[in-house]
Amino acid sequence: AQSVTQLDSHVSVSEGTPVLLRCNYSSSYSPSLFWYVQHPNKGLQLLLKYTSAATLVKGINGFEAEFKKSETSFHLTKPSAHMSDAAEYFCVVSLMNTGFQKLVFGTGTRLLVSP
Amino acid sequence: DGGITQSPKYLFRKEGQNVTLSCEQNLNHDAMYWYRQDPGQGLRLIYYSQIVNDFQKGDIAEGYSVSREKKESFPLTVTSAQKNPTAFYLCASSILGVNTEAFFGQGTRLTVV
Numbered sequence: 716a717q718s719v720t721q722l723d724s725h726v727s728v729s730e731g732t733p734v735l736l737r738c739n740y741s742s743s744y745s746p747s748l749f750w751y752v753q754h755p756n757k758g759l760q761l762l763l764k765y766t767s768a769a770t771l772v773k774g775i776n777g778f779e780a781e782f783k784k785s786e787t788s789f790h791l792t793k794p795s796a797h798m799s800d801a802a803e804y805f806c807v808v809s810l811m812n813t814g815f816q817k818l819v820f821g822t823g824t825r826l827l828v829s830p
Numbered sequence: 831d832g833g834i835t836q837s838p839k840y841l842f843r844k845e846g847q848n849v850t851l852s853c854e855q856n857l858n859h860d861a862m863y864w865y866r867q868d869p870g871q872g873l874r875l876i877y878y879s880q881i882v883n884d885f886q887k888g889d890i891a892e893g894y895s896v897s898r899e900k901k902e903s904f905p906l907t908v909t910s911a912q913k914n915p916t917a918f919y920l921c922a923s924s925i926l927g928v929n930t931e932a933f934f935g936q937g938t939r940l941t942v943v
Contacts (some may be wrong), residue, residue, distance in 0.1 A: 724870065747929045758834075758920060758934035759873075766929040805872060809929060815861070815880055816928055817888075820872035 717742045719789075719806045721821035729829050734778075734793040736824045738806035741787065747809035748789045749818070750780055754802045762804075765789060776800070801828045833857065836921050836935035843915075843942050851906045851938045853921035859933070860926045862904040866890060867918040867937075876919075879904055880926060908940065915942045 722737040740746055747766050751759040763774025770782040780791045789806060806821040834855045843849045855862065861880050865873040875888030879898040893912025898904055904923075908915045918939050922932040 749931075756918075756937065756939070758836075758936045759922075759932075760934070761931045764929065764931065811928055815878065815886070816924070816926075816930060817875065817878075818873075818932060820874075822870055822872045 717746060717808050717810050718819060719748075719808045719821040721804075721806050721824050723824050724822070725825045725827065727827040727829065728796045730798055731795050734791070734796045734800065734826065736791040736804050736806075736826065738789045738791065738821060739787050740789060740806075740808050742808065745784070748780075748782065749807040749809065750774065750778070750789075750791050751805045751807060752802050753805065753823075759805065762791070796826075796828050798828050798830070801826055834921055834923055834933055834935035836919075836938050838938060839936065841938055841940045843940070845942055846910045848907055848909050849915075849940065851908070851919055851921075851940070853904045853906065853935060854902055855904075855921075855923045855933075855935075856902060857923055857933060858901070859923035860901070861924045862898070863922045863924075863932065864888075864894070864896065864904070864906045865920045865922065867920060873920065876906065915940060 720739045749764045750762040753759045763772045765782045773779045778793050803823045803825050810817045837852045863878045864876040877896045879885035895907045920937045921935040924930045924932045
């Protein structure tokens, strides 16, 4: 079965330092992968998606992720954290089931940014 | 503005009562979804619909019901059979097909006392 594992439940960084949020996937074929962000008590917003084109995917707000098939990873990075990046981040894999796209969510990583 | 509207934002109900959560979208999307979010568990799929008058159970459908009488609307009823209904509920929509972005509403926080 396809799934994603987010390796850290919480990540703390200082403003201006790099961000790394880790995600590993399991899949029997080349998956489609997404990163979504959720600010407190809000809905989710798409940051970026990988769909078997370029392995380095650029998203909104300076985030990017690299698909590494050999490591089955899709880690999310940002060179310099901003206070507004504090939120929960979800790694998501897309499954196709009888023509329907089902999204399977990781358990989330809460990013804390200190001044 | 195009988007998904969930109402109400906060909802309190007594144990044993049914309650209906509203979800409306004006994005002209065919597919709509309901997810439940609990701390530390990510999002879990309750029900989804790909077309009007048709819907399918997701991973945790027990104790919930839905309808899809209009393309724009996909209300969720939390019934008294749902053993642990207190949670954050998120509605989403997308176009049909692979690798498509899901657009989410702002969520409804349901508390059952």
